Every structure is written in C-alpha cells, then in structure tokens.
Amino acid sequence: MSDPAFSGIPEALATAVRAVDVPHDLRTLFERLAVPLAVEIEAPVEDAPPLALQLLRLAGHGSSLRLVGARTTSSGPRVRFIHGMKDLVLGAGELADGIPALGRRIAQRLLDADEAAGALERFARESPRQEALRRLTRAMLETGSIDRLRTILLIGMTSGLALGFSRAALFVYDEDGRALVGESAIGPADAAEAARARATEWPGLEPRIAEVEATEPRYENFVRTIAVDVTADPRDEIGQALAARGPLLFSRERPVNPALAALEPPREFLVAAIRLRDKVLGIVVADDPYGAAPIDPQAREFIGFLLDTAALASENLRLHESVETLARHDELTGLFNRREFESRMADEQSRAQRLGSQCALLLFDVDYLQRVNLARGHKAGDELLQSVGVLLRSTLRSHDIVARLTGDAFAVLVTDTNHEQVLAIARRVGSLALGMGVSLSAGGSLWPRDNHEMSVLFSEAEAALIDAKRGGRGRAVIDGDEAPMLFTPPGDDDALD
Template identity: 85%
Template sequence: MSEPEVSGIPEALVAAARAVDVPHDLRTLFERLAVPLALEVEAPAEGAPTLALQLLRLASHGSSLRLTGARTGAASPKVRLVHGSKDLVLGTAELAEGIPALARRIAQTLLDIGEVAGAIERFARESPRQDALRQLTRAMLETGSIDRLRTILLFGLTSGLALGFSRAALFVYDEDGRALVGESAIGPADVGEAARAEGLAALGLEQRMAAVAAFEPRFENFVRTIAVDVTTDPRDEIGEALGASGPLLFSRDRPVNPALAALEPPREFLVAAIRLRDKPIGIVVADDPYGPAPIDPDCREFVGFLLDTAALASENLRLVESVETLARHDALTGLFNRREFESRMADEQSRAQRLGSQCALLLFDVDRLRQVNESRGHKAGDELLQSVGVLLRSTLRSHDIVARLAGDAFAVLVTDTNHEQVLAIVRRVGALALGMGVSLSAGGSLWPRDNHEQSVLFSEAEAALIEAKRGGRGRAVIDGADEPMVFAAPGDDDSPA
C-alpha cells in the first residue's frame, strides 16, 4: 500500500470534489449549526464516496467546516469531524447513510446541550422560511404580471415568518431613471389594521393576499405620494443601500433620508436595493411600527434572495413582454399588425352585436408611395409611412384600433360610432394628411347594418377603397354615403360628402 499524501489537498481529490454538487440541505445544515468543525478526509484516489467529496468541497468554499487534512492512498474512505476535544469518524457505511443521519450523528457526538438547543432553534426558525421561500420563488417565476410580481414580493416580506416586518414599501425608478417613486406597498395604516392583519399570518400566500386585498389601501396610497431623493449626507439610508451588496438593517431614532422619515418607521427598519445585472432598479423599505418584536438580523439573507428572485422574474417578464409586443406590432410604425388587428376586430364586432352598438372599419392607402420610393429612396418612403401612422394614432380616440396591414395599407376600427361620426373622422384624417403633403385614399363600412355576417365588413371596406382609388385618389368612399368624399387640405373649402 502506498503512503498517503499529507501536504495540501491531493489533485485527485480536488478534481473529484469539483465534479460534485453540494446539496442545499447539506449547505444549510452547516450554515444553521453555526458551530466550527474541523474536517479531515482520507479516501482512495478514485471512487471516493459522494458525501466525503461534498464535505470537502463545502469546506473549501467557506462555511463552519474548516479543512485540516486531505489524503489519498487509503484502502477505505474515512471522514473525521472534530469539535474541541470531541471527534466523529465516518466510515464507508456511515457515509452512505446520507445527510439526515449525518446531522443526527453530529448532534449526538460533537455538540453539547446548549449547542444542540441553539441549532434546533435556528432550524425551527429557518425551516418555515425555506418552505415559504420556495413557495414565493415559484409564485414569482410563474406569474405573468409585473403588478402581481410586486405584490408577491411585498407579501413575502410581511409573511409572518418572524422576520419582524408588518409593512413593506416598494420604490422604483421612473421612466427617465432619475427618481425613485412610490409604486406599491402592503401593511397596516394604523393599530386597528395591524390587529386585523395579525390574524392572517397563519394563512397561505393566496388566502392572505385575498384577505388583505379587502383592506382599505391607505398605506399604499400614501407611499404612492412619496418621491425619494438621495441627500448628500453619507448616513443617508437610501444612499447606503444603493451602494451596498445586500439588505441593510438600521437602528435610528429618526431616518436621515426625508422620504423615509415621512414613513415614520420605528427605531429598527430595513432598506434594500433591488438590482438587475448590478444596476439598482428599485428600493424596498420594511419595518413594523406596531409590534414589539425586534427584526431578526438573519432575515437579510432571506430578503436578499427574495429580491434577487424578484429582479430575475421582472427581467423575464420584460423579455416576454418585448417578444409579445414584437409579435403583435408592426416594426416600422409601432401600430398593430394585421393578425392582431383582425383578432381585435372580431372581439369588437362581437361586443357591438351584444350591446347593440355600431363599429366601422376604415381602410387607408397612401397614394403614389411607389413614386416616393423611386424618386427619393425607400428611407423617405418609410418615413412617410411612419408619419401616417403617427397621424392616425393621434387623430383617433384612445379606444379605437389602428393597424398597418401591409405596405402602404392602414386600417382603423372605430368603436361605438355612427355614420355621421365616421364621415367626420375620415374627412379630418384626409384633410390633415393633405396638410402634411400626403394624399390618402380611403374606403369604409359600418357594422352591423343590413348585413349580419362579420366577415362581410372587411370585403365591403375593401370594395369601397378600390372604388375610391379608381375615382382619382385623394378621396374616400364610405358605404351608405350618397357620393365620394374628396379630401381638402385645412383652410380649403370642403368638398361635398
């Protein structure tokens, strides 16, 4: 038998340890024990037990384990854990029993009564938090709504897990990225609401969210009136949190930051930045003005993980939203594309039929776009199409539906309308376009009228558009009108409708 290596960690064990994953349960075991243990590993160069390698890797990444020796050359593996004058030796059979058996042996062999009691207390406190963290993480990653994501985050912070928080407020950067503004909040606005909320702590996430939703959102409404500025004071809590790598706990009679002071927190409160790719995207403030329990310092790890998950879920939602936007919109003009327009038109026709109202489909073509492309280039043609898109969107009402169908063709669905209103809209669009130097042809039809088939609306509007273009362009033909409408620029005499 060869002599075992004793200087440093043998390369064979280093390579084997790097190839294994350390389970969350094993990592949590030594984190929550909070008792320093020395580790010695002796194992064959190949085929070392997985648990021995996991302990070796865990010790090399910083934990309550401290590696004091690692050897190869032994015929059978052996792991020795040392605490003070006590030691625990694990052979092949013991290493095969798994993590629960390891935890039991450590408690029985290495720890005194006080250390066991402390470990049990930490596990009792952390176990519900870990279960809640898994539930909250799953809920945040599965939600399809930014608003719901924020609600889940705030409920997680006030979830009754002995974190010490009954209120949580979220501040996010505005569109310019310059100011932090109050976005949402959860928590009681007074002692009475705090007493009502206390009885909800035992409920599950969904039940508690539903119950609190029935409360008057006075605290949230107040938070939404607050804009946060960072002062030049180096003790400014918001400034400190934006520069820190994790959540910060403060103990002060009054916050330095005026916006935080407006919340009137108790002496102890937490401030944490939400980061995405190391860039802060918001701030969370959490406290409990109505309870005597202090904030648990260990809550910072829980809060940090929760905020990281919220940031990741937020990025995923924005990516999905971006993809969906691209799928529903025309890339050049930003208007709806044909597929989205037809879907919304079908919904609006069903609504009009149900409510007994009318809608109108208007089709617009840009006259002589080809000549613009040939004489001034396609960039000029694209800019022309974009200007028509802006004209349509700014002229129509916010609930009317505007789309670019293809090429030089645009469509508008005017909702809750009548024949006179449609004629006025078409005349205004045609006149404003001429004022920009753009000639349009238009065709339109209202629904329901004499026909009751939804599919007829598009064919009638197309037929009217063709008639307008054949009549000389720069005009509109609307089903039901006595004669074509010839567009006139603003200030000119209107042609008869």
C-alpha cells in the same frame, strides 16, 4: 491559483469546482449548525461527486467549513469532516445520499449534546421559514400580475415568521427613472390595528392576499405620498442600501434620510435594494413600530432571497409582456397587426349587436410607396410608414382600433359611428397626410347596413379601395356612396370628384 477562494484546491479540480453552484440548502446547513468544522476532500478528476465539489466551493467562501486538505485521487472519493477530536468519513455511497442525510450524520457523529440541541433549535426555527420561502417563491414566479407580485413580496416580509417586521413599504422608480416613490405597503396604520393583527393567527398565503386586498390600505396610502431622495450624508440609509449587496439592519434613534424619518420607524429597521443584474429596481423598508421583539439578524438572508426572487419574477413579467406586445403589434409602426385587428373586430361586432350601434371599416393604402423605396431607399419608405402610423394614432379617437395589415396597407375600425362621421374621419386623415406630403387612397364600409353580415365588411371596403386607386388615388370611396371624395391639403376647401 489567483483567486484566493480556490487556494489549496488542485488545479485539476479547480475548473469543475468553479462550475458548480452551492445549493441553498447546503449553505443553510452549515450556517445553522454554527459549529466550526474542518474538512479534507479527495476526489477523482473525472466524475467527481457533485456534493464533494460543492463542499470544496463552500469551504473556500468564508463559511464555517474550513478546508484543510484537497487532493486528486484515482480511486473513489473520500470526504473527512473534523470537529475537535472527532471525525466523520464519507465515501461515494454516503455522498450520494444528499444534504439531509449529511446533516444527520454530522449531528450524530460530530456534535456533543449541547451543540446538537442548539442546532436543532435553530433548524426548528428556520424550518417554517424555509417552507414559507418555498411557497412565496412559487407564488411570485407563477403570478401574472406585477401588483400581485408586490403584494406577495410584502406579505412574505410581514408574515409572522419571527422576522420582527409588522410593516413593509416598497418604493420604485417613477416613469422618468429618476425618483423613488412610494408604490405599495402592508402593515398596521396604528397600534390598534397592530394589536388586532398580533391576535390573529397566520391564515396562509392566499387568505392573507384576500385579506390585504379587502382591507383599507391606510398605511399604503400614506407611503404613496412619500418620494425618496438620497442625501449627501454618508450615513444616509438609502444611500448605504443602494451601495450594499444585501439587506441592511439599522439601529438609530432617528433615520438620517428624511423620507425614512417620515415613516417614523422604531429604533431598529431594515432597508434593502431590489436588484436585477446590478440594476436597482426599487427599495424596501421594513420595521415593527408597535412591537417589542428585536429583529432577527438572520432575517436578512430570508429577505434577501425574497428580494432576489421578486426581481427575477418582475423581469419574467416584463419579458412576457414584451412577447405579448410583439405578438399583437406591428414591429415597424407599433400599431396592431392583422391578427389582433381581426380579433378586436369580432369583439366589436358582439358589442355593436348588443348595443345596437354602428361601426365602420376604413382601409388606407399609401400611394407610390414603391417609388419612395426605389428613389430614396427602404429606410425612407419605413419612415414614411411610421409617419402614417403616428398620423392615424393621433387623428383617431382613443376607442377606435388602428392596425397595419401588410406593407403599405392600414386599417381603422371606427366604433360607435355613422356615415357622416366616417366621411369626416376619412377626409381629415387624407387631408393631413397630403399636408405631410403623403398621398393616401381609402375605401370604407359601414355595418350594420342593409342586413349585411359583418364578414362582408372587408370585401366591401377592399372593393371600395380598389375603386379609389383606379380612380386616380388620393381619394376615398365609401361603399354605398355615388361619388368618391378627393383629398385636399389642409386649409383648402374639400372637394368631391
């Protein structure tokens, strides 16, 4: 086999071994045992127990587990662990009992008293971390807010789980994607805050989130003034973290990177990149300038898992936002679609009733769109519709609501308005469109007026639009007006027809 990780594994089992993932709990078991074990594995080609395959994969990837023999068998599976003069043999039944049972059997049968005591001590220290990791992971994956996701991540890094961190800062790329800028941070701003934090017991995740949100973010405010650049120095901590595959621990009198130096970290500090499929989303920096406890080297694994989860949750939020955007917007123009427009019309009705204000509905049709499609192709027609969408967005006020309803039909809900303003808006849109070489027809209606219900706005505006098109197009008819308004190119005098 070409991959050294699978050397010694029969080719008949190799495909199945490649297909399995090693559970985090199994990997952690052998890391926390910290005792070198040898293993011999016999497994059938068909229906090999998942644990046997996972052990084969784990033994080939540099863990404390060393593969000394692997064979196929036509009978039941057999796994033999060897430690010094002791061994432990497991059959199909024991392999089906799961990872916790495997750990107990190894401790009871293979480890001496000192080795077992050391393993128990490491598990006792890691158990709270594993529970915290489960809670933090669940919270990050369930949150619907990117700001809350960042808060949970930083709380996890400074959660008092003997990781050695009291401060954590997050730097993300700016809108241009070129510079890393300070975005979020958690931690004491001075020694007095640090002393109060150390004297306070961990309240749990939700109370801690509330506590962070209610506290003046002095350290975060400082972090937000910092922009991070990577220097040409090969010792630059940010450059090294961007090139590494996991968190890095540094021990230096002063950081090489100027932005890190501005944070004034202690001698020991951690820097890690947040990645999703090899794309860097940001950088985190963690330290404890006010404590004497060293950073636990095993904290890197914990932080690495947190960062991987945060990256996945961030991607989920982005995808959810994209789906929500697609559900509310017209794909071609980026304007609201009809369903979202009608929903916002209902909201505006409630607001107008409450404030006693007036609103208006303007419907615009693109004249002669079919001619453009036939003469120049549908791509040209789509570009024309997109240009009308840009025109409407740039001409209307920010609080007016603009949508593409269907095909060549657009709608504008003009809020907090009156009859004169509606006429001016219709005239300006129609005039600017002519200046682009586009003819529009428009129909409109205002509400409330003459005790009309808002439900009749559409029918009134549609009737007015039909009158405008029948009258020759390139004009607007506002319900209640005696004469239509003919659109003229920019610079010409407005004319009434």
